[in-house]
Amino acid sequence: GAGVSQSPSNKVTEKGKDVELRCDPISGHTALYWYRQSLGQGLEFLIYFQGNSAPDKSGLPSDRFSAERTGGSVSTLTIQRTQQEDSAVYLCASSPWRVSYNEQFFGPGTRLTVL
Amino acid sequence: EDKVVQSPLSLVVHEGDTVTLNCSYEVTNFRSLLWYKQEKKAPTFLFMLTSSGIEKKSGRLSSILDKKELFSILNITATQTGDSAIYLCAVEAGGRTGANSKLTFGKGITLSVRP
Numbered sequence: 001g002a003g004v005s006q007s008p009s010n011k012v013t014e015k016g017k018d019v020e021l022r023c024d025p026i027s028g029h030t031a032l033y034w035y036r037q038s039l040g041q042g043l044e045f046l047i048y049f050q051g052n053s054a055p056d057k058s059g060l061p062s063d064r065f066s067a068e069r070t071g072g073s074v075s076t077l078t079i080q081r082t083q084q085e086d087s088a089v090y091l092c093a094s095s096p097w098r099v100s101y102n103e104q105f106f107g108p109g110t111r112l113t114v115l
Numbered sequence: 116e117d118k119v120v121q122s123p124l125s126l127v128v129h130e131g132d133t134v135t136l137n138c139s140y141e142v143t144n145f146r147s148l149l150w151y152k153q154e155k156k157a158p159t160f161l162f163m164l165t166s167s168g169i170e171k172k173s174g175r176l177s178s179i180l181d182k183k184e185l186f187s188i189l190n191i192t193a194t195q196t197g198d199s200a201i202y203l204c205a206v207e208a209g210g211r212t213g214a215n216s217k218l219t220f221g222k223g224i225t226l227s228v229r230p
Contacts, residue, residue, distance in 0.1 A: 004157075035220075042119070042203060042220035043158070058217075089156060109156035 002026075004107035006092050012113045013082055021077045021110045025094030032075050033095075033104070034067055038088040046090075049075060082114045117142040119206050121221035129229050132194050136224045138204030139186040146216050148180055148187050151203040153223065158203055161189070194228045201225050 005024045013019050025032050034046040045059040049069040060066070064082075069075040079086055089111050095104045118141045128134055138148065147165045151158035162171045164180035164187060171178050175194075180187045191198055201223040207216050 040222065042121075042222040043205070043218075044220070045217055091157065104160065106157040106159070111156075 004092055004094050004105050006090075006107040006110050008110060009108065010111045010113075012115065014115050015084060016081055018078065018080045019082055019112065021079075021090050021112070023075045023077070023092030023094075023107060025073065025075070025092070026096075026105055027073075029094035029096050029105075030072070031095045031097065032069060033093045034075070034077050035091045035093065036061075036088045037091060037109075043091065046077070079112075082112075084114050087112055087114045117206065117208055117217070117219040119204055119219050119221040121202075121204050121224050123224060124222065125225040125227070127227045127229065128194055130195055132228075133190065133192045134194060134226065136189040136191075136202050136204075136226070137186060138188070138221055140204075140206045140219075141185065142206050142208035142219065144209050144216075145182065146207040146209075149205045149207065149218070150178055150187070150189050151205065153201040153203055154199075161202075191226075194226075196228050196230055199226055199228045 004026055007022045011019055030051045032049045035043040036046055037043050047060055047067045048056040064080045067075060067077045089109045091109045092107045093104045120139050122137045147163050149163050150161040152161055162178045167180055167182040175192045178189045189202060203223045204221045205218045207218055209216050
């Protein structure tokens, strides 16, 4: 596609449920990043994938959060047993090379609301 | 822990005014500083700065970095209503060249340009 796409655009869930957020990066981009943006906060790094290397998971806030990237393309961020503090906009970004932040393209995000 | 602080948090100006947005940082192993404009959800890249004292310019926007005093400014001259957005500053730090560096974002500056 022309840009990074994410789905769903909005997700409302009940506390305790699991959710899956999807990111389709730009074709050919080898690096993929997940960020979270809570109300009034800056972007918070969650996880980074680069090609077939082991992902950098150092930003995941708890073991309820996990992500995978299948076939070096689509990525899914999973949040288990959601809590109200998980409510945020989850942004995905991709870039063509490893750690090229000036070529990082962001998707439109998924707004997650946990009731 | 790496820290990025932006000021002011919000700003309201009238069309035609000039604004200066500030970003200060404390990080280990600085690599670059980036500015993004965020309208709606997805941030878009504006500038990447790596060297002190060299101004980057794009139209009415310009930015400069001071690595001694650890800050950057983003200037917008002759502001227009279309400049209304959140302006994010992020610092890339840590890791070896080209690998495993991280972006730490500030909370952003909300700029409102009134007609």
